[in-house]
Amino acid sequence: MTARHKVLTKYRSYHGATYGAVTMSGDPRRWPAEPGIPGIVRFFTPYLYRSPFSVPPERESAAALAHLENVLMYEGPHTIAAILIEPITGASSGLIVPPDGYLKGVRELCDRHGILLILDEVQTGFGRTGAWFACQHWTVIPDMIAIAKGVTSGYVPLGGVMVSEPIARYFDDHVLWAGLTYSGHPLACAAGCANLAVFEEEGLVDRAQRLGEALGNRLRRLADRHAVIGDVRGKGLYWGVELVKDRVTKEPWAPFGRTGPSPMKALLAKMLERGTYLIGQSNVLVAAPPLVVSEEEIEEGVRAIDEALAEIAR
Numbered sequence: 419m420t421a422r423h424k425v426l427t428k429y430r431s432y433h434g435a436t437y438g439a440v441t442m443s444g445d446p447r448r449w450p451a452e453p454g455i456p457g458i459v460r461f462f463t464p465y466l467y468r469s470p471f472s473v474p475p476e477r478e479s480a481a482a483l484a485h486l487e488n489v490l491m492y493e494g495p496h497t498i499a500a501i502l503i504e505p506i507t508g509a510s511s512g513l514i515v516p517p518d519g520y521l522k523g524v525r526e527l528c529d530r531h532g533i534l535l536i537l538d539e540v541q542t543g544f545g546r547t548g549a550w551f552a553c554q555h556w557t558v559i560p561d562m563i564a565i566a567k568g569v570t571s572g573y574v575p576l577g578g579v580m581v582s583e584p585i586a587r588y589f590d591d592h593v594l595w596a597g598l599t600y601s602g603h604p605l606a607c608a609a610g611c612a613n614l615a616v617f618e619e620e621g622l623v624d625r626a627q628r629l630g631e632a633l634g635n636r637l638r639r640l641a642d643r644h645a646v647i648g649d650v651r652g653k654g655l656y657w658g659v660e661l662v663k664d665r666v667t668k669e670p671w672a673p674f675g676r677t678g679p680s681p682m683k684a685l686l687a688k689m690l691e692r693g694t695y696l697i698g699q700s701n702v703l704v705a706a707p708p709l710v711v712s713e714e715e716i717e718e719g720v721r722a723i724d725e726a727l728a729e730i731a732r
């Protein structure tokens with residue numbers, strides 16, 4: 419459609435396990451697949467707790483956008499078909515919420531250079547962050563959104579790509595060169611439709627926003643009790659707790675990567691003993707309970723985190 423051959427993606431990201439998707443990812447799972455597909459260029463995105471640009475938080479968004487603009491200039495904007503990012507960096511890459519203004523800035527750069535903005539909302543879509551889609555928090559409209567997981571609340575496998583009207587129209591008279599055994603699978607689509615009806619009936623998106631504030635406040639309060647908590651960040655029912663050995667040096671409490679021994683496994687096991695399942699990747703714990711979670715269950719889960727952290731500290 420654009421006749422351009424490059425896609426810009428970010429470090430600290432995951433987009434899937436097929437050859438192209440894993441190459442577009444910025445996490446260690448791409449390493450065994452390298453060199454991967456051609457045309458992928460990665461850049462850094464904002465990380466308020468550990469600025470890759472070494473600037474204070476109030477300058478993070480501007481610094482990140484200047485960095486992206488530099489990458490665009492040296493890659494040649496006319497060679498770049500799309501920028502693909504998760505609006506909130508996913509669980510396996512640290513759950514990082516960008517500062518206000520960043521996503522809008524990326525949209526503006528895309529518009530200036532005729533580049534498509536593709537958002538991967540596989541984790542963040544369908545109410546997870548307290549909005550139907552995370553991009554709505556910053557009133558950004560992408561050209562495409564990748565979806566999966568929450569579209570059926572995970573009950574039946576279903577993934578898809580939402581596209582803007584112009585992209586949809588393009589395929590009215592152009593062939594989409596793809597074919598899949600299960601595309602448009604009636605059972606999966608029926609589960610998706612039924613799931614969305616429940617979202618509407620039970621007001622699950624607003625509920626995620628409301629309960630998410632309660633979860634976030636409880637997690638932030640934990641930071642007063644545990645020096646190992648360096649940062650708490652999130653939106654809706656999607657929270658990351660970054661653990662550090664020292665709040666001043668910010669030395670990670672567990673190593674980056676996916677192999678080798680990590681104290682994280684023992685910590686997660688202690689939470690599981692208390693009936694609470696969390697994801698823990700590198701040094702970041704991720705709390706993403708079901709959207710139907712109750713306040714009592716949130717309280718119980720946070721208590722399990724509290725007790726497990728206390729036990730680890732002893």
Ligand SMILES: Cc1ncc(COP(=O)(O)O)c(C=O)c1O
Pocket residue numbers: 432433434435504508538539540541566567577
């Ligand atoms: C952010 C994100 N994008 C893409 C994927 C891959 O999705 P799928 O397994 O549906 O290909 C995942 C899977 O965990 C993900 O978390």
